Amino acid sequence: MVDGFEGKKPDLDWSQVRETVSMLNLAVAQLEKTMSDGHESVDTLTETFASLIGGIQAIGMAADNLPETPEKQTIQANVEPAKEKINNAIIAFQFYDKLSQRLAHVSNSLAELGKLVETPTRLYNPYEWHGLQAMIKSKYTIEQDRIMFDAILNGATVAEALALAKEKGRDEPTDIELF
Numbered sequence: 779m780v781d782g783f784e785g786k787k788p789d790l791d792w793s794q795v796r797e798t799v800s801m802l803n804l805a806v807a808q809l810e811k812t813m814s815d816g817h818e819s820v821d822t823l824t825e826t827f828a829s830l831i832g833g834i835q836a837i838g839m840a841a842d843n844l845p846e847t848p849e850k851q852t853i854q855a856n857v858e859p860a861k862e863k864i865n866n867a868i869i870a871f872q873f874y875d876k877l878s879q880r881l882a883h884v885s886n887s888l889a890e891l892g893k894l895v896e897t898p899t900r901l902y903n904p905y906e907w908h909g910l911q912a913m914i915k916s917k918y919t920i921e922q923d924r925i926m927f928d929a930i931l932n933g934a935t936v937a938e939a940l941a942l943a944k945e946k947g948r949d950e951p952t953d954i955e956l957f
Contacts, residue, residue, distance in 0.1 A: 795895055802892035809885040813878055820874055827864050834860050887914045922947050
């Protein structure tokens with residue numbers, strides 16, 4: 779027996795569809811909260827790093843106008859590595875943006891799936907499922923995601939779909955903007 783149900787009358791209004799929709803909605807809420815928390819932190823860090831880049835560039839320009847001394851050489855020797863480290867951090871934030879896009883797609887897809895599942899006339903209609911799949915695929919902006927989508931719908935396992943996407947990722951140039 780299930781805990782809490784011993785000796786009780788069954789809930790005749792209970793529905794696995796409603797329970798599924800509740801769990802989908804919970805997943806959507808958790809994704810949305812995670813993305814919201816992450817955006818706030820990353821926005822603060824991005825502003826900080828942009829400010830740091832400006833400060834380091836100002837230090838480098840000021841050092842260029844100093845007379846030749848060991849201190850000037852020390853400053854100049856540290857300006858470029860500091861800028862490089864900040865650029866590396868900014869690249870990591872750009873990968874975070876890709877992560878955020880993917881999480882937003884998952885959240886939206888789960889929400890749409892929940893709407894389909896909770897509507898009996900849509901739930902049992904193959905055209906509704908094809909429409910949902912087409913809508914989900916049309917929202918992808920990352921080629922690797924489209925590859926995973928197609929692979930899964932063609933019967934691939936999650937591991938196979940991930941391997942295909944990883945293989946494709948090696949062939950694609952990265953669009954990273956350095957400051």
